[in-house]
Amino acid sequence: MSAAHDIAVRTQGVDISFGSGETKVTALQQTEFTARRGELIMLVGPSGCGKTTLLSVIAGTLTPQAGTVEVFGQRLDKMNQEQLTAFRRKHLGFVFQSFNLIPTLSVVENVMVPLLIQGVGHAEARRRSLIILEKVGLKGREDGKPNALSGGQQQRVAIARALVHEPPLLICDEPTSALDKDTGAQIMEMVRELSRSPDRCVVVVTHDFRIFRFADRIAEMEDGRISRVVDDPSTIESQHHG
Numbered sequence: 001m002s003a004a005h006d007i008a009v010r011t012q013g014v015d016i017s018f019g020s021g022e023t024k025v026t027a028l029q030q031t032e033f034t035a036r037r038g039e040l041i042m043l044v045g046p047s048g049c050g051k052t053t054l055l056s057v058i059a060g061t062l063t064p065q066a067g068t069v070e071v072f073g074q075r076l077d078k079m080n081q082e083q084l085t086a087f088r089r090k091h092l093g094f095v096f097q098s099f100n101l102i103p104t105l106s107v108v109e110n111v112m113v114p115l116l117i118q119g120v121g122h123a124e125a126r127r128r129s130l131i132i133l134e135k136v137g138l139k140g141r142e143d144g145k146p147n148a149l150s151g152g153q154q155q156r157v158a159i160a161r162a163l164v165h166e167p168p169l170l171i172c173d174e175p176t177s178a179l180d181k182d183t184g185a186q187i188m189e190m191v192r193e194l195s196r197s198p199d200r201c202v203v204v205v206t207h208d209f210r211i212f213r214f215a216d217r218i219a220e221m222e223d224g225r226i227s228r229v230v231d232d233p234s235t236i237e238s239q240h241h242g
C-alpha cells in the first residue's frame with residue numbers, strides 16, 4: 001500500500017453505467033485505482049473493459065454514479081461543473097484516443113490552446129508551442145492545418161498540446177497507436193520525463209507492448225475493474241517477445 005501522501009490519483013468504489021433498462025451497460029464497477037506521485041502508470045486490458053471511461057473519471061469529464069475520485073488531494077466527485085472546468089485547465093493534459101484536434105486552427109494554434117486558456121500571452125504561447133512541436137518532430141508543419149497531416153503526425157500534435165503546459169496530471173489514451181516503434185519510444189521518453197516529479201503523475205492506456213518498458217507499474221483491467229497491478233513491467237514485455 002502507498003502512504004496517503006504518495007498518492008496522486010485514487011478512485012474508490014466508482015460505478016459508471018450508460019443507458020438504462022435492457023440497454024444498460026456497466027462500464028465501471030466498484031473500481032479501485034491508485035496512481036502514485038512521480039510515476040508513469042499504464043492501464044491495459046481488452047477493448048470495452050472500461051479504460052477510456054476510467055480516464056474520463058479521473059479527468060473529471062465523467063461524474064461517477066457512486067464512489068470517490070481524488071486527484072492531488074482534491075475530491076473531483078464533490079466539485080460542480082465550474083470547479084471541474086477550473087481544475088482541468090490547471091491540472092490536466094489529455095491525449096484523446098481520437099486526437100480531438102480543432103480543424104479550423106493551424107497546428108501551432110492547436111498546441112497553443114491550453115496556454116492561452118491559462119492566460120499566457122500570444123507570443124509566449126506561440127514560442128513555447130513551437131519548441132514542443134520541434135521536440136515531437138513536427139518542425140516545418142506548424143502553420144498547416146491538422147487534416148493535412150498523417151495520422152501519426154496528428155497524434156504528435158495532440159501529444160504536444162497535452163504536454164505544452166506541463167500539467168500535473170497527464171492522461172494519454174493510446175498515445176502511440178499511430179506511431180512507429182522509434183517515434184513511439186521518443187514520445188514515451190518525453191512523457192516519462194514529465195512524470196519525474198512528486199507534483200506530477202502520468203496515466204497511459206495502451207495496447208502497445210513495445211512501450212511497456214516505460215512504465216513504473218502496469219494496471220490490468222477486466223470488466224470494469226482493476227484485476228492486477230504489475231510492479232515490474234519488464235516481466236510482461238519479455239512474455240510478449242517470447
Ligand SMILES: Nc1ncnc2c1ncn2[C@@H]1O[C@H](COP(=O)(O)OP(=O)(O)OP(=O)(O)O)[C@@H](O)[C@H]1O
Pocket residue numbers: 018019025026027045046047048049050051052053054097
Ligand atoms: N457514452 C457512452 N454511451 C454508452 N456506452 C458507452 C459510452 N462510453 C462507453 N460505453 C460502453 O462502456 C464500456 C467501456 O467502454 P470504454 O470506452 O471505457 O472501453 P475501452 O476499454 O476504452 O475500450 P477500447 O480499448 O476499445 O478503447 C463499453 O461497453 C462501451 O460500449
Ligand SMILES: [Mg+2]
Pocket residue numbers: 051052053097173
Ligand atoms: Mg478506449
